């Protein structure tokens with residue numbers, strides 16, 4: 001005799017997103033937070049991306065945010081110091097998401 005309750009239970013990992021927020025492909029994803037900072041003497045223009053991204057999209061957002069921060073992040077009193085933290089956190093996220101398998105090419 002089978003137990004209907006056991007058959008109806010979803011697998012334990014069913015709550016983990018399996019689609020990338022950016023490219024919508026089926027992929028192993030990770031929750032990433034990537035930051036960008038633009039310094040303008042006494043002003044800052046911070047930007048943050050949060051979402052479940054695949055390996056490729058995480059790298060894409062990482063390079064865009066990090067290169068903008070690398071060139072334009074230092075130009076402010078507070079921004080000069082904030083930029084160190086932003087670059088460090090982005091790099092740590094990038095290294096972590098490199099361990100993800102690449103997304104499937106067919107939908």
Ligand SMILES: [Zn+2]
Nearest residue numbers: 020023054057
């Ligand atoms: Zn993606």
